[in-house]
Amino acid sequence: MTTATKQPRYRQIALDIAENIAHNQIKVGDKIHARSKLATKYGVSAETAHRAINVLADMGIVQSQHGTGATIISQEKAIDFIEVEQASSNLKTIKNDMVDTIAVQQQELDRLSNLLKTFLEKTQNYQQAGPLLPFELPLNEDSDKYGLSLHDLNFWHQTGVTLVGIDHDDKLIISPGPYMTFEKGDTIYFVGPEDSVAKVSQFLFNH
Structure with a gap:
């Protein structure tokens, strides 16, 4: 799976299913059952498995029918879903990198501020001692x-x-x-x- 571990578990499962569809490991027309297959395979509750199916249904990847599971209806939309998720993950990574960089820069600014403060204090002391310097x-x-x-x-x-x-x-x-x-x-x-x-x-x- 290519999702970030910080994503909700049900969304990770949805993306993993989409990747399987994109790679023809699960084909259009196949059925998947949340309770009997997904919950067992991923070690989650039936509710979490159902939420994963709902994500895929919202994206037009599967068609969910009560009592009969979900039918795969689009490989193309599965690929689109993966691309969107990867783009979102990249944006999150960039954002995190920016936050980390800003934090480092702030530390450097704080250090520079402290150095400047020390410099000014020493300069002031030097100036005060100036009349005693020949x-x-x-x-x-x-x-x-x-x-x-x-x-x-x-x-x-x-x-x-x-x-x-x-x-x-x-x-x-x-x-x-x-x-x-x-x-x-x-x-x-x-x-x-x-x-x-x-x-x-x-x-x-x-x-």
């Missing part, structure tokens, strides 16, 4: 501020940033004192607002 500025241009101490430059008041380190001759000096000087080729590290690099560049290089 900016880096290589001193590659000429400047009239070289050789002058931080005290003489009045660096903090002039720029509004806090100097946290100077990389001089490949040696990193942390928290340089007031008498430390800038030299061309140094790299300086400082913390402050977003426009800190522009302010320090303007102070040192006049641009």
Whole structure:
């Protein structure tokens, strides 16, 4: 039988009979009896067997007569019935596949949503910590501020940033004192607002 197991038992039996008719295992003109043959063959109640016959009668495959069973009257309609059932089964399969696919996509969307939420939270935390992350500025241009101490430059008041380190001759000096000087080729590290690099560049290089 080619029916899906989720179909009612009586409809499965009706389709199985139709397949037998389509393959000439049961021929036009033959009689089938619900109580004595179908119920026993399929291991179902007489009521279930009768419902299977009623399906075939509704499709014009058999002609049912009370007390004499049902007579097969059309092989063509049996074939049509099989095709309709197979098409219906295919549609159900497609529908189930669509439902499964949507469920998988929803799981992926939920996962993506959670990842995005985590990303935004971490981004927010990063932004909040941003003022504590040092900016880096290589001193590659000429400047009239070289050789002058931080005290003489009045660096903090002039720029509004806090100097946290100077990389001089490949040696990193942390928290340089007031008498430390800038030299061309140094790299300086400082913390402050977003426009800190522009302010320090303007102070040192006049641009």
